[in-house]
Amino acid sequence: MAYLDHVQHCNHRDMTHFRRFIVGGRAVGWVRDDKAAALDGLHPALRMAEDAVVLTLADDTPEARSAVMAEVVTGLVQAGALPRERQELYAVKASWAGPEIMRIDRAAISVFGLKAFGVHMNGFVRKSDGSLHLWVGRRAPDKAVAPDKFDNIVAGGQPAGLTLFDNLLKEAAEEADIPPPLARRAVPVGAITYCFDGRHGLKPDTMFCYDLELPEDFVPVNTDGELSGFTLWPVEDVLAAVRDTDDFKFNVNLVILDFAIRHGLLTPDDEPEYEALLLGLRQPHP
């Protein structure tokens, strides 16, 4: 394996199986052929065009779109095309700073190939001997996605109605018991973009990344059951695991590689994949 394999894995897709999803006259997502078939006839507001699925409403407001999409998602679950609703609304936007186009249950985001946003935090410790360590979480065995895989100390999808930083503070408290005064020291350091063909459809994701330097005596504790524990790893061991294994959740590898690049743990003189990694971590979505 190589670092770049993880980037390629997170961007594996064949767009010939997708058609555009049009809302308010704008292409906002992508629907895979199998899901287009499941959507055909499911709701009168969803019109099947030759090369697109079009949400067609007389009253074309974000609120009206959200109400119809809630019915559509329920219909998909009833038809067996989605396992369940997540009961958590995501805001649909063309970019994080853009206006809300509508809201939709998190479970259906990929069915419509909508952009999803999330926050990931690197919790690191600079020991008194100068060595850099990263807190690594292990995902609970009952997680639907990537059970038992290693994860960042804090990570979470972005629900509608919260700022990214407030979401980070909430997740930091729930996932790692980091008190808000400490979590507030987290520094936004960029974002990673990728897009792959997932179980239910396209995943054009943007992960906003944060670094938090933690005191040597801080020990994270999971409070929401999402993680089964934490270990403080020397950063060199983390990088070796990223390079040689699939032990980390697929997209967490990318967050760690971005951390390694920003902190000079990978260097352009020594790492042949350096430039390919840099471009690979920030790919425009289709």
Add this chain to the structure above:
Amino acid sequence: MAYLDHVQHCNHRDMTHFRRFIVGGRAVGWVRDDKAAALDGLHPALRMAEDAVVLTLADDTPEARSAVMAEVVTGLVQAGALPRERQELYAVKASWAGPEIMRIDRAAISVFGLKAFGVHMNGFVRKSDGSLHLWVGRRAPDKAVAPDKFDNIVAGGQPAGLTLFDNLLKEAAEEADIPPPLARRAVPVGAITYCFDGRHGLKPDTMFCYDLELPEDFVPVNTDGELSGFTLWPVEDVLAAVRDTDDFKFNVNLVILDFAIRHGLLTPDDEPEYEALLLGLRQPHP
């Protein structure tokens, strides 16, 4: 003005005026129509094809290519298509880590639209009150490119035969009198890519970026005449100047924006251009 204007400025080009430059059977660069006309008939080893300029050698080694290209560059200067040679060789590569395809005088890099590499260093000071300051250089008034504009404390093109880090140490000593033991603390933090249509042709550039935290009492002194002086600016003032003016050299704006993103001075919750900037700073070359 806006931050993003600088990104767009550094990527302004119309590829319809360019044809490929082929060396050893590989497309390694681009030649603009006016330069293709100047090259036509200049040297027997340069073959003009319909949509490409092809370096054609019986003995197709890096050394033989370099020897021929030296003759070509001299011919361009004699023909008035280039003002002068720089007497500094650049290595031609498809990526920094890749093998040398040949060497060519720095002055002719853009005539053939070859990838150029460089190093840029952010020299910053964290004052005792916690505030962040950046050392800003002013380019000498007699510089051919961007005279009198503001610059990073250390920056330089990448000559053949040096590692990036050794080049950084050399430039740090020459441009800012930073002693090697201090300069060696510089941390590689990524790279910025851009590509624009310049005076003599295409500029597909990669700037490797370094951060160096400097002690509060260090004062840079230019020793090579490239800069007329240095000032320590509060980082907020640097960002305001980047946002509102063209006072910084065109590509230095990008280095500062990358610094601002990595250090949390721009945040995704507050900066509407955040995602566009992130993608804009790392664009694949054509």
